[in-house]
Amino acid sequence: MKPLQFLRATPKSNAQRLVMLAALLILVVLVFVGLFVFANRLANSPSGFLPFSGVREEGETASEAELPGVIAENIEPAVVPEGIVTPWDGTGRVTVLVMGLDYRDWSAGDGPSRTDTMMLLTLDPLQNTAGMLSIPRDLWVSIPGFENGRINTAYFLGEAYQMPGGGPGMAIKTVEGLLGVEINYYAQVDFGAFTRFIDELGGVKIDVPDRIKIDPIVGDPIRLKAERQVLNGELALAYARARNTKGGDLDRALRQQQVIFGIRERLLDPENLSTLISKAPVLYNEIASGVQTNMSLDELIKLALLAQKVPEENITREAISAQEVSFADTPDGQAVLVPSPERIRQLRDEVFLASTGTLGPLLPGTSQERMVAESAQIRVLNGSQFDGLASRTQAALQADGANIIEISNGESTAVTRILDYTGNPHTAQYLAEFFGVDPIYYTLEYDPNSPVDLVVILGDDWGLKESQTP
Amino acid sequence: MMKYLQKLTWLHWLLLGFFVLILTGTMALAFGYVSGNRERDTNLAVALETDIQTQYDLGLQDFNAGNYALARQRFDYVLQQDPNYPGVVDMLSETLLRMAEPTTVPVSATPASTATPSPTPDTRQADEIFASAESQLNNQDWKTLVQTIAALRNIDPQYRAVEVDRMLYLGLLFSGIDKIMNEGDLEGGVYDLALVERFAPLDSQAQIYQEWARLYQIGVSFWGVLPEKSVEYFSQLASAAPYLRDLSGIYASDRYRLALLQYGDRLAQMGEWCLAVEQYNLAQSLKDDQAVQPTVTFADDQCASGGDSEEPEETEEMVTITPSLEITGTLTLTPTPGLIVTEEVTPTPTQEIIVTPTPSEATLEPTPAPTEPVEPTPIPTEPVEPTPQDTAAVDNPDPTATPETSP
Numbered sequence: 038m039k040p041l042q043f044l045r046a047t048p049k050s051n052a053q054r055l056v057m058l059a060a061l062l063i064l065v066v067l068v069f070v071g072l073f074v075f076a077n078r079l080a081n082s083p084s085g086f087l088p089f090s091g092v093r094e095e096g097e098t099a100s101e102a103e104l105p106g107v108i109a110e111n112i113e114p115a116v117v118p119e120g121i122v123t124p125w126d127g128t129g130r131v132t133v134l135v136m137g138l139d140y141r142d143w144s145a146g147d148g149p150s151r152t153d154t155m156m157l158l159t160l161d162p163l164q165n166t167a168g169m170l171s172i173p174r175d176l177w178v179s180i181p182g183f184e185n186g187r188i189n190t191a192y193f194l195g196e197a198y199q200m201p202g203g204g205p206g207m208a209i210k211t212v213e214g215l216l217g218v219e220i221n222y223y224a225q226v227d228f229g230a231f232t233r234f235i236d237e238l239g240g241v242k243i244d245v246p247d248r249i250k251i252d253p254i255v256g257d258p259i260r261l262k263a264e265r266q267v268l269n270g271e272l273a274l275a276y277a278r279a280r281n282t283k284g285g286d287l288d289r290a291l292r293q294q295q296v297i298f299g300i301r302e303r304l305l306d307p308e309n310l311s312t313l314i315s316k317a318p319v320l321y322n323e324i325a326s327g328v329q330t331n332m333s334l335d336e337l338i339k340l341a342l343l344a345q346k347v348p349e350e351n352i353t354r355e356a357i358s359a360q361e362v363s364f365a366d367t368p369d370g371q372a373v374l375v376p377s378p379e380r381i382r383q384l385r386d387e388v389f390l391a392s393t394g395t396l397g398p399l400l401p402g403t404s405q406e407r408m409v410a411e412s413a414q415i416r417v418l419n420g421s422q423f424d425g426l427a428s429r430t431q432a433a434l435q436a437d438g439a440n441i442i443e444i445s446n447g448e449s450t451a452v453t454r455i456l457d458y459t460g461n462p463h464t465a466q467y468l469a470e471f472f473g474v475d476p477i478y479y480t481l482e483y484d485p486n487s488p489v490d491l492v493v494i495l496g497d498d499w500g501l502k503e504s505q506t507p
Numbered sequence: 508m509m510k511y512l513q514k515l516t517w518l519h520w521l522l523l524g525f526f527v528l529i530l531t532g533t534m535a536l537a538f539g540y541v542s543g544n545r546e547r548d549t550n551l552a553v554a555l556e557t558d559i560q561t562q563y564d565l566g567l568q569d570f571n572a573g574n575y576a577l578a579r580q581r582f583d584y585v586l587q588q589d590p591n592y593p594g595v596v597d598m599l600s601e602t603l604l605r606m607a608e609p610t611t612v613p614v615s616a617t618p619a620s621t622a623t624p625s626p627t628p629d630t631r632q633a634d635e636i637f638a639s640a641e642s643q644l645n646n647q648d649w650k651t652l653v654q655t656i657a658a659l660r661n662i663d664p665q666y667r668a669v670e671v672d673r674m675l676y677l678g679l680l681f682s683g684i685d686k687i688m689n690e691g692d693l694e695g696g697v698y699d700l701a702l703v704e705r706f707a708p709l710d711s712q713a714q715i716y717q718e719w720a721r722l723y724q725i726g727v728s729f730w731g732v733l734p735e736k737s738v739e740y741f742s743q744l745a746s747a748a749p750y751l752r753d754l755s756g757i758y759a760s761d762r763y764r765l766a767l768l769q770y771g772d773r774l775a776q777m778g779e780w781c782l783a784v785e786q787y788n789l790a791q792s793l794k795d796d797q798a799v800q801p802t803v804t805f806a807d808d809q810c811a812s813g814g815d816s817e818e819p820e821e822t823e824e825m826v827t828i829t830p831s832l833e834i835t836g837t838l839t840l841t842p843t844p845g846l847i848v849t850e851e852v853t854p855t856p857t858q859e860i861i862v863t864p865t866p867s868e869a870t871l872e873p874t875p876a877p878t879e880p881v882e883p884t885p886i887p888t889e890p891v892e893p894t895p896q897d898t899a900a901v902d903n904p905d906p907t908a909t910p911e912t913s914p
Contacts, residue, residue, distance in 0.1 A: 043517060044516065044517045044518035044521065045516055045517075045518060046516060046517055047513065047514065047515060047516050047517070048515075048517065048520070051513075054513070054515075057520050057524075061520075061523070061524050061527060064524070064528060065527055065528065065531045068528055068531050068532050068535065069531045069532075069534070069535040070535070071535070072531075072532050072535035072536050072539060073535040073536075073538055073539035073542070074539065075536075075539065076535065076536045076537070076538075076539025076540040076542075076543060077539040077540070077542050077543035077546070078543065079539075079540070079543065080539070080540045080541075080542075080543025080544045080546075080547060126654075126657060126658055126661060127661075128661035128662075129657050129658075129660075129661050163660075163661070163664065177728070177731075177732060178728075179727050179730065179753060179754070179755060180755075181576075181580065181753075181754040181755050182574075182576040182577045182579075182580050182754075182755055183576075183755070184730075184731065185727070185730040185731050185732075198577065199561070199562075199565060200577070200580060200581070201558075201562050201580060201581060201583075201584035202584075210754065213692075213694075213695065214692070214693075214694055214695075214753070214754045215694065216694060216698075217692075217693075217694030217695045217696070217697055217698030217699075218695075218698060219695075365732045365733065366732075367731060367732055368731070368732075368773070368776075373732065375728055375729060375732055375733070376728050377728070378694075378721065378724040378725050378728055379721070379725075382697065382701075385698070386701060389698075390701065390702070390705070395656070395657045395660035395661060395664065396653070396657060396675065396679070396702050397702065397705045397706075398672050398675075398676075398705055398706045399660065399664055399665060399668050399671070399672060400668040400669055400672045401668070410668075410669050411669055411673070412669075457710070460673055460676055460677040460680075461673065462672060462673060462676040462706035462707035463669075463672065463706070463707070465707040465708065466706065466707040466708065469707070469708050474708075476708035476709055476710070476711065476714065477711050477714065478711070479707075479708050479710050479711060480710050480711050480712065481680070481710040481712070481713070483677070483681075485644075485645070
């Protein structure tokens with residue numbers, strides 16, 4: 038009998054039908070139970086997402102709770118204290134602090150660890166830009182509630198003192214205090230998971246710029262040639278951890294970024310797509326078991342989808358390097374990197390203010406067009422010794438589209454001043470450019486009930502300039 | 508029923524089975540997901556409750572031990588998680604009072620920070636969000652205003668751009684000032700003001716606040732490493748903005764005094780007794796600390812006997828030394844010796860502060876370092892307590908002024 042003919046036939050006996058019904062019933066029960074449990078666990082995130090709080094269960098040692106790769110069976114789901122992190126709104130800029138723990142602390146296993154790696158990743162989905170900023174471990178910083186210390190001890194202190202948010206919470210607070218930007222998530226990556234994840238991807242392609250000696254956790258040290266090569270998980274980890282180069286910890290930050298880009302390249306490679314799909318469950322398990330984070334699975338997936346849309350040229354890569362620090366020793370002989378806040382601020386702005394997204398001015402047009410659109414009411418007062426200056430200035434400003442509602446005389450002043458009473462940034466910007474006013478002579482005296490939006494007091498400086506203009 | 512079943516072919520059975528399985532699978536996934544979410548929420552609630560209780564208890568321990576900076580962080584956290592938690596408002600107020608003694612610093616103990624936005628994407632219509640923003644602008648709730656505007660722009664970036672730009676400008680400006688002047692979040696404030704500069708020049712008063720924050724951050728970057736630099740920066744702030752504080756809650760005036768003591772210790776270590784005495788005396792003039800007095804007396808004696816550039820030798824007989832913020836490795840805070848001096852000194856080469864231009868491998872021995880409870884002291888200068896409404900010294904033009912000449 039051909040298969041199709043068989044399908045058209047009916048079962049010959051009631052017994053056959055009963056067997057069919059029973060089989061179907063059993064199958065239904067099995068499928069229901071299986072998928073129910075699967076969905077339940079998925080929603081409950083039972084494996085990778087560790088508690089955010091630094092508070093340990095009674096009897097639990099620090100090493101049991103904090104060491105990467107050791108996943109307790111009875112862990113609680115992530116607790117995200119909103120006072121510690123600012124939750125991501127789901128569409129605006131999102132920033133993640135990625136941390137790797139110190140291998141020596143980790144392998145010792147007798148207490149909280151310090152961080153070995155700290156990297157800030159930020160993504161602006163609206164403008165499709167991203168940035169990464171590496172922070173050296175020896176940076177000498179203020180740790181909230183504690184004395185100044187190396188930034189890698191912030192995590193340790195948070196864990197050791199069971200501070201709200203634990204090690205990650207204290208690390209986040211410290212980095213926020215250093216850079217001033219809000220951090221929404223943290224991800225603490227375990228060594229083992231990192232290497233296994235890269236192995237599952239088939240290794241990462243790295244352009245090794247200079248011959249370098251690396252020391253894998255397992256096996257003897259080896260030297261990598263200066264060439265593009267595929268590194269397996271173990272070698273990629275050793276490459277990212279290597280410090281024995283001229284630039285030490287600072288060079289290492291750049292190597293770590295190279296490895297992250299290598300992973301990104303693998304994940305986005307179309308030729309790799311079928312492999313990735315077939316290995317998705319394994320990769321998910323590696324992430325779930327080896328990454329401790331306050332991110333939910335939904336958020337992780339959403340972020341990953343957003344991140345893959347950002348082209349490489351839109352990703353700013355920076356590291357706090359020798360230009361942003363000075364080298365010094367503490368009185369007890371510790372070698373530390375003393376930050377230069379001004380220079381670090383410039384670096385931060387390159388990464389975070391390259392696109393201000395929703396937090397920047399979005400009114401289109403030139404300075405003059407924006408001023409016209411704002412239509413702020415301006416009063417012009419002549420505080421100079423030049424007769425008729427306010428009238429002439431009014432005419433010039435009105436020609437540009439400014440909304441001058443009144444001119445009058447004011448108190449005499451040598452320099453031109455701008456006073457903004459209701460907050461009119463575009464008009465203030467335009468007027469400052471028009472008169473060449475130093476920002477120190479621009480004052481915001483916020484009074485929402487003021488009958489006028491801005492007042493310009495013309496000074497002798499403007500009178501002189503105006504009189505010399507043909 | 509059986510009659511109906513008898514008519515079914517194998518194909519029907521197969522399709523039926525397939526359909527039932529799909530239906531069952533979908534239902535199982537849906538039920539499982541909902542049930543998992545409920546379990547997760549329950550677990551979260553239980554974990555959070557335990558966490559809050561533990562943090563409150565640890566906060567009490569820190570408070571009793573005088574670790575006010577740590578206690579404050581814990582009570583802040585408890586308040587944010589559960590504003591109705593019994594006793595936490597009182598404890599936080601008490602902690603803030605202890606931190607501020609004997610000065611009065613405008614620090615709010617109300618759970619203002621609970622206004623953290625929900626992580627759930629805001630799906631309200633832009634009009635409604637805009638109305639909320641207007642209300643926040645009228646109430647001068649700047650921080651929430653910035654969050655609301657961000658939410659609005661996530662929905663529609665060009666929505667009423669003129670008004671929204673203006674609101675955001677004001678929100679960022681005053682939120683930045685508030686972070687610097689009231690919250691101790693100096694770098695966060697500086698960042699907000701950097702965002703403001705994308706709109707318009709920073710107004711003169713905001714520039715002053717920004718400058719103070721910058722000075723504090725530079726001073727603190729040298730903390731414990733180059734105390735003379737810390738002294739340089741905090742001396743400026745101690746007179747201009749003595750109540751400026753950082754996330755640890757340490758006021759600029761206290762930073763100045765402690766930096767002077769650190770610098771004095773450093774000079775004493777180098778055998779520069781007379782210079783050390785100058786620093787100690789200056790610090791003592793800001794706040795008379797009895798614990799420091801023996802060190803001052805000893806250094807003074809050394810200076811008078813011409814003991815400069817001689818390094819002390821350790822003996823059994825130790826003299827009290829400047830209390831410092833040195834770490835002890837335990838939660839118990841004790842005035843720790845930063846320098847041990849004796850009556851007899853032997854000349855040794857002057858110890859230099861090492862600042863090398865090359866990177867060096869740092870030693871890795873982290874030690875917990877709880878901050879010494881700091882009791883801010885008023886200094887002779889008048890405290891500056893600016894508010895966002897403060898104005899610069901620019902005369903408000905009198906609109907009723909009679910024109911004397913042609914305008």
